[in-house]
Amino acid sequence: MPHDEVPLSRREVARPAARTGGLPALPDGVEWPEGREPLVLSVDCAALPRDFLDIELPADGHLLFFTDIEYPPDSSAVLHIPAGAHTTERAATYELGGEPVETRVYEPRTLYPLPGLTFDSEWDGGPETRAFLDDGGDEDALEGFEEAILDKAAGGQHPGVCVQIGGFSDPWDMAPDEGDLVLLAQLAGQAIDYNVFTMNLIVGTREDIAARKFAALQYEQQC
Numbered sequence: 574m575p576h577d578e579v580p581l582s583r584r585e586v587a588r589p590a591a592r593t594g595g596l597p598a599l600p601d602g603v604e605w606p607e608g609r610e611p612l613v614l615s616v617d618c619a620a621l622p623r624d625f626l627d628i629e630l631p632a633d634g635h636l637l638f639f640t641d642i643e644y645p646p647d648s649s650a651v652l653h654i655p656a657g658a659h660t661t662e663r664a665a666t667y668e669l670g671g672e673p674v675e676t677r678v679y680e681p682r683t684l685y686p687l688p689g690l691t692f693d694s695e696w697d698g699g700p701e702t703r704a705f706l707d708d709g710g711d712e713d714a715l716e717g718f719e720e721a722i723l724d725k726a727a728g729g730q731h732p733g734v735c736v737q738i739g740g741f742s743d744p745w746d747m748a749p750d751e752g753d754l755v756l757l758a759q760l761a762g763q764a765i766d767y768n769v770f771t772m773n774l775i776v777g778t779r780e781d782i783a784a785r786k787f788a789a790l791q792y793e794q795q796c
Contacts, residue, residue, distance in 0.1 A: 582728045590620035590686040593765045594679030598660035608648030611677040614638040625688040628739045629783035642762045651787040690726035691740035694748040745795040
């Protein structure tokens, strides 16, 4: 999240961990992924609060996320750039059919990590919850309880529009992190561009994420 949205109790010790938008810096011999989808997120793996992660990510280097947040993406990619690799910032303009074409570049914004809690989207269907509601319990009180827990875990009011790494998804439709699939990243369109109202979710198996088999990831966009 932006620095001015980090809770005051954690703002003094907050350190940058990611950036939305901008242009990708890639090692020699590594090209912009096929499809030329925009760079939407760069994550500094070494700056993540690893004690709170529930997925195994590289200990250092950067993860670059290329996908379309405005329309369902035709192609997407996640690249890991090793720490210490010699990189060069790539231009947005390229040639297609002899004509110059420019990839969309979003305004760069620095993000700061905020550890917190997430809920399984089906948590309120558990037997204890059903018993509470069947006994005359108030659904509004249940929602208030959830909000209070999330706010407490985040050290203040938890963010609504954000980029999330790991945890349970907070989808607008069916949750894609089911069965063997877990959430790698959830990208609210407005966290990257204030005028984009989408929810973009990236999922994969724990084994593929840990092994950096990012070509096996699945991408879903909800509107």
